[in-house]
Amino acid sequence: MDAVAPIPQSTSQATLGELIAEARRLLEQAGIESAEQEALWIVEHVLRLPSHHVITDRDRLLSSSELAATRGLIARRVGREPLQYILGTQEFCGLEFEVSPAVLIPRPETELLVEYVTQRISAERQATIVDVCTGSGCIAVAIARLRPHARVMAIDLSGSSLHVARRNATRHGVGERITWLEGDLLGPLAEQGLEGLVDVIVSNPPYIAEAEWATLQPEVKLFEPRGALVAGAQGTELHERLLQEAVRYLAPGGVVILEIGAGQARGLRRIVEQLPGYKFHRLVYDEAGLERVVIVERVGA
Numbered sequence: 001m002d003a004v005a006p007i008p009q010s011t012s013q014a015t016l017g018e019l020i021a022e023a024r025r026l027l028e029q030a031g032i033e034s035a036e037q038e039a040l041w042i043v044e045h046v047l048r049l050p051s052h053h054v055i056t057d058r059d060r061l062l063s064s065s066e067l068a069a070t071r072g073l074i075a076r077r078v079g080r081e082p083l084q085y086i087l088g089t090q091e092f093c094g095l096e097f098e099v100s101p102a103v104l105i106p107r108p109e110t111e112l113l114v115e116y117v118t119q120r121i122s123a124e125r126q127a128t129i130v131d132v133c134t135g136s137g138c139i140a141v142a143i144a145r146l147r148p149h150a151r152v153m154a155i156d157l158s159g160s161s162l163h164v165a166r167r168n169a170t171r172h173g174v175g176e177r178i179t180w181l182e183g184d185l186l187g188p189l190a191e192q193g194l195e196g197l198v199d200v201i202v203s204n205p206p207y208i209a210e211a212e213w214a215t216l217q218p219e220v221k222l223f224e225p226r227g228a229l230v231a232g233a234q235g236t237e238l239h240e241r242l243l244q245e246a247v248r249y250l251a252p253g254g255v256v257i258l259e260i261g262a263g264q265a266r267g268l269r270r271i272v273e274q275l276p277g278y279k280f281h282r283l284v285y286d287e288a289g290l291e292r293v294v295i296v297e298r299v300g301a
């Protein structure tokens with residue numbers, strides 16, 4: 001990656017105020033929208049400053065190692081690496097999650113999935129809930145915290161993302177509450193003896209259509225794991241396969257709660273209508289008014 005080197009500005013001496021101005025300028029030049037805010041966050045992170053110090057300490061002369069460390073991170077952001085990978089965290093459902101390039105950065109819309117799981121499962125219930133494509137573990141961890149009596153299982157194809165997810169669970173005190181399984185979609189459930197016993201299967205699977213990949217912003221396209229984002233030609237391939245696999249594990253009245261992309265609801269409804277054992281229950285829109293979550297119910301059995 002060709003990061004733009006902060007050459008003319010990168011003098012060996014600078015105050016905190018000068019460094020912030022330099023960082024803001026470089027981020028602006030790189031086309032970063034909230035350059036000022038991001039410059040402050042990066043500087044605060046490197047220098048471990050509580051926010052008000054950035055204001056009161058502007059004249060402090062920085063050491064050469066402080067300057068080098070900050071400029072290193074600014075150069076990464078100028079190269080369009082997501083701020084969350086640079087700082088190492090992202091908030092989700094009010095909890096701070098570790099993120100690395102092994103995992104998708106949790107998005108605020110995905111909190112809707114957690115909300116609908118908690119609507120469906122009361123706080124006292126000893127339900128069995130499976131999070132498929134757990135990534136950073138954000139959904140599984142948030143649910144384990146909100147539903148202390150539930151049995152939570154989390155599956156991912158990627159061993160390295162499961163490492164991140166486990167650390168996130170430990171960080172939030174639910175490491176022992178979640179069963180971690182590595183494998184493709186519901187494949188690893190085969191040995192768990194859960195046929196007909198699962199109350200909720202929740203997933204934010206990859207749902208970008210292959211042709212759309214090129215149109216994504218550089219932060220996503222160049223840095224986030226492609227396997228966590230791209231499904232196939234349609235974008236709904238994994239939803240379809242997951243629904244096919246899920247039918248044998250769901251208890252009667254159990255649900256599959258899936259995140260989708262804008263414009264995918266119709267196709268998904270058609271998929272559900274063709275699969276025996278399901279009823280399309282509900283489509284939920286996100287704050288931007290986009291189709292975002294579908295809830296599919298297991299009937300009969």
Ligand code: GLN
Nearest residue numbers: 104106134135204206228
């Ligand atoms: N479950 C994680 C999330 O919602 C990861 C999803 C994925 O990798 N597709 O952020």
